[in-house]
Amino acid sequence: MVMLRYAVYRFFTMLLTLLVVSVMVFVIINLPPGDYLSNQIAELQASGQSAGVAKAEFLRKEYSLDRSLPEQYLIWAGFWPGPHGFEGLLQGNYGWSFEFDRPVAEIVGDTLWLTVVVNLAAILFVYAVALPLGVLAAAKSRTWIDYTSAFVGYLGLATPNFLLALILFYYGHRYFNLPIGGLMDPSFEGEPMSWDKLKSILVHLIVPTFVIGTSGASAMMQRLRANMLDELGKPYVETAIAKGMAPSRMLTKYPLRVAFNPFVADIGNLLPSMVSGSVLVSVVLGLQTIGPTLLTALKTQDQFLSAFILMFVALLTLIGTMISDILLVMLDPRIRYEGREA
Amino acid sequence: MSALLSVRDLSIGFGSGPSVVRDVSFDVEPGQTLALVGESGSGKTISCRAALRILPRTAQIRSGTITLNDSHGAADLMKLSERQMRSIRGNRVSMIFQEPMRSLSPLHKIGNQVSEVLWLHRGASDSEARKEVLTQFERVGFPDPARAYDSYPFELSGGMRQRAMIAMAMVAKPELLIADEPTTALDVTTQAQVLGLIKELQRETGMALILVTHDLGVVANMAEHVVVMHKGRVMEAGPAALILNEPAHPYTQQLFDAAPEIPDQDSVGIPMPDEDLILQMTDVSKTYTMRSSKGWKAEKLIHACRGVDMKLARGKTLAIVGESGSGKTTAARIALGAELPDPGGKVLFRTTKDSEPITVHHMTRAERTAFQRKAQMVFQDPYSSLSPRMRIQDAMTEPLEIHRLGNVSEQRDKAAEMLQRVGLNEDMLKRYPHAFSGGQRQRLSIARAMMLDPALIVCDEPTSALDVSVQEQILTLLENLQDSLNLSYLFISHDLAVVARIADEVAVMRRGLVVEQAPPETLFYNPRHPYTKALIAAQPEPDINRPIDLKLVALGAGSPDSWDDAFRFSDSVIPSLVELEPGHKVRCHV
Numbered sequence: 001m002v003m004l005r006y007a008v009y010r011f012f013t014m015l016l017t018l019l020v021v022s023v024m025v026f027v028i029i030n031l032p033p034g035d036y037l038s039n040q041i042a043e044l045q046a047s048g049q050s051a052g053v054a055k056a057e058f059l060r061k062e063y064s065l066d067r068s069l070p071e072q073y074l075i076w077a078g079f080w081p082g083p084h085g086f087e088g089l090l091q092g093n094y095g096w097s098f099e100f101d102r103p104v105a106e107i108v109g110d111t112l113w114l115t116v117v118v119n120l121a122a123i124l125f126v127y128a129v130a131l132p133l134g135v136l137a138a139a140k141s142r143t144w145i146d147y148t149s150a151f152v153g154y155l156g157l158a159t160p161n162f163l164l165a166l167i168l169f170y171y172g173h174r175y176f177n178l179p180i181g182g183l184m185d186p187s188f189e190g191e192p193m194s195w196d197k198l199k200s201i202l203v204h205l206i207v208p209t210f211v212i213g214t215s216g217a218s219a220m221m222q223r224l225r226a227n228m229l230d231e232l233g234k235p236y237v238e239t240a241i242a243k244g245m246a247p248s249r250m251l252t253k254y255p256l257r258v259a260f261n262p263f264v265a266d267i268g269n270l271l272p273s274m275v276s277g278s279v280l281v282s283v284v285l286g287l288q289t290i291g292p293t294l295l296t297a298l299k300t301q302d303q304f305l306s307a308f309i310l311m312f313v314a315l316l317t318l319i320g321t322m323i324s325d326i327l328l329v330m331l332d333p334r335i336r337y338e339g340r341e342a
Numbered sequence: 343m344s345a346l347l348s349v350r351d352l353s354i355g356f357g358s359g360p361s362v363v364r365d366v367s368f369d370v371e372p373g374q375t376l377a378l379v380g381e382s383g384s385g386k387t388i389s390c391r392a393a394l395r396i397l398p399r400t401a402q403i404r405s406g407t408i409t410l411n412d413s414h415g416a417a418d419l420m421k422l423s424e425r426q427m428r429s430i431r432g433n434r435v436s437m438i439f440q441e442p443m444r445s446l447s448p449l450h451k452i453g454n455q456v457s458e459v460l461w462l463h464r465g466a467s468d469s470e471a472r473k474e475v476l477t478q479f480e481r482v483g484f485p486d487p488a489r490a491y492d493s494y495p496f497e498l499s500g501g502m503r504q505r506a507m508i509a510m511a512m513v514a515k516p517e518l519l520i521a522d523e524p525t526t527a528l529d530v531t532t533q534a535q536v537l538g539l540i541k542e543l544q545r546e547t548g549m550a551l552i553l554v555t556h557d558l559g560v561v562a563n564m565a566e567h568v569v570v571m572h573k574g575r576v577m578e579a580g581p582a583a584l585i586l587n588e589p590a591h592p593y594t595q596q597l598f599d600a601a602p603e604i605p606d607q608d609s610v611g612i613p614m615p616d617e618d619l620i621l622q623m624t625d626v627s628k629t630y631t632m633r634s635s636k637g638w639k640a641e642k643l644i645h646a647c648r649g650v651d652m653k654l655a656r657g658k659t660l661a662i663v664g665e666s667g668s669g670k671t672t673a674a675r676i677a678l679g680a681e682l683p684d685p686g687g688k689v690l691f692r693t694t695k696d697s698e699p700i701t702v703h704h705m706t707r708a709e710r711t712a713f714q715r716k717a718q719m720v721f722q723d724p725y726s727s728l729s730p731r732m733r734i735q736d737a738m739t740e741p742l743e744i745h746r747l748g749n750v751s752e753q754r755d756k757a758a759e760m761l762q763r764v765g766l767n768e769d770m771l772k773r774y775p776h777a778f779s780g781g782q783r784q785r786l787s788i789a790r791a792m793m794l795d796p797a798l799i800v801c802d803e804p805t806s807a808l809d810v811s812v813q814e815q816i817l818t819l820l821e822n823l824q825d826s827l828n829l830s831y832l833f834i835s836h837d838l839a840v841v842a843r844i845a846d847e848v849a850v851m852r853r854g855l856v857v858e859q860a861p862p863e864t865l866f867y868n869p870r871h872p873y874t875k876a877l878i879a880a881q882p883e884p885d886i887n888r889p890i891d892l893k894l895v896a897l898g899a900g901s902p903d904s905w906d907d908a909f910r911f912s913d914s915v916i917p918s919l920v921e922l923e924p925g926h927k928v929r930c931h932v
Contacts, residue, residue: 031345156579234444235439235441235444235445236444236446236447236448237438238445239395239437239439239445239446239447239507239510240447241396241431242394242432242436242437242439243394243431243436243458243459243462243510244429244430244432244433244459244462244463245426245428245434245458246428253450254447254450257447257449257450258448258449259448273709274770319534332449333448333449333451333494333496334448334449334494334496
């Protein structure tokens, strides 16, 4: 009951945050002088192509770029009727990409959920690797196990991701016959989802997951190790030993539970850093994720496209933090019962 | 009959350093209590932990034998495998620790943590364990065992948590219980009750007890045998009656001299003079509103202080005594202007006898600066009140820099002078706090508080984190400083024995109210309020013939509903303070 109420409350604060984020995204995108269309018009006029100018002017009207900024925002978000009535994010209309000359929805399409899939896989990888290694390193601190895992971890942190990607590509293909580049076999692109397509995606995911997840995993492992070491010095650990518990069970039941909190709280932070951090990797690996598209959109001031992608990343982040907050409340009674009368 | 636990020639060291425990031997007889007495660093804790082989990883047992000889047969605890040791821990020998606040996992329910002992050692099912644990909870005095079973540690008070720890240690019915300073972190009245409980359980089950403590009063109340340790060696060992009555070793004698005691009084004391008041608090209340977690419920009011009237004459000491949560610290914070009293409360501070009073409850920025120069504070924990990253000199001159007093060399000279005043050397200025012992750090804190030449120092339990002999030195230092500089102290403590020595007037607080106020002599000669009586009775005396009167403690320390009609109070009906004799006020219905 407490949980459900908290989840509902948390969901509404998320919506509110999303609203604020949308304002900020819109303002920031409009901060640099000029926009895609005015740049284009200036260019066209310089070269004397007046037919193009007319089209650009038409688009300007069509997408309300001739209105004031607050109005533009309201129309974009869907709070205010534009030239064709309510047609904004709220209504599922993501706008027009001037650079690609196609609707935003069409451009991002598949890449949206592929981005989610790649990043989810990377996060799972981070947790699956960091959790056992961090605990092990703390339990065996100052032994060769600790030192080896720290060394490998730092190596993972220090190697540039694109380099790692290239290396893995080469050897992965040579020894394990892993596919090179892309997120699925080209023959499946644009096809409806099928068992074979899924299999192809899973195989293609191996290298990107590893590449994107490595540095996150080693950073998180070190954090978990430090947290665990702190907890291991606490009296309740001694109490557990004095009870006669075996070390492995004691470790997982007591200090890990406490050290786990910051670990869970990181879920939300991982997402944006992975999305923005994996742009280069996506380019190198030829992944159809949203990162490279975002880069192009930002460079060309393609405002609807970049705004939509930024909103999407923000949404992912907010969902991540919401999940971690709810998990924290489930895991930690101190948060759950805060203010409960004793 | 052979001893239950026999420790022979035990030596323990860290790394390659010299041994910190050297050739320690002692025996624990079945059903009896052995007290290991000593100050911090004496090796008492590490010796008893060696019995369960729960030592820090760098510690190694260098020589000696530890033999357990219980109904399961004899076992050489040094030679057992780790797996065999695990079947002894918590089962045949169990242990309780000093800090009940931190010795239980914050994220697991109490019932789960206690039941675990039975799961581990008896292979009990959840429902069997629950049943047995609930019986044990009832035995250790939980008013509602089922509720406690499903509570988290942070929902319980310190005393209740220590009871839960005791239940955890006792639930497998061990033949030996090792209690490492089990009551040091608790209030005196709670301490008395917990000690009483341990003793009662011992009588019922016939288990033996090793009690590690620094408090001779606790020893006198609990132990049959005593081992006095100092710097890793046994100084003196023998029956408690013998050692407590005629300590043979000078070190034991020294511990005795340092132990604070409530003196026997045969007359009333002189009341605090009424003129030249440096601090005057009139009708000071502080109410906190606690936001309810459920939005639709009304906010909950917490009365931290209610109608406190106090006055402190220049050069005197006013002590506020009470358990945690009694409002003593809130009162002190209001006196320092760190917190504002509810409207209507007044706090007046006079820098000199004839100066205009500063209204502490309503200060301008300039007044606050002036006031802060004259009123300083010494904190409880000398380990966390000094920044580990600042040299002593920087920590000490910081107040002068903030108030822009003097140039660098003058500031340094002042720091050197203050160090000498508190009995430290001026060449210590360049060191960092970690190079100092607890007692030295507390001297540093005092020296820092003195840097601005204050007239009033608020001491918040300045000695409760220290060993008895160091506590003695700090109190002497405070007395000397008061005499030579005409300082006034507002002294916060939970320990009547400490207060007995230093205070000119004592205010006993309970639940935000002053229940009795008098000079200490009067208070000890003629205590009237049941809570004061409980506090006095709960003080463990290092005298085997004066055991703690648990009935008196339970009566006074219980809820106000259990008090005599004359003293009873509730949220709505609060009797006023009545002056029984000059300078002696008691909160009672007349």
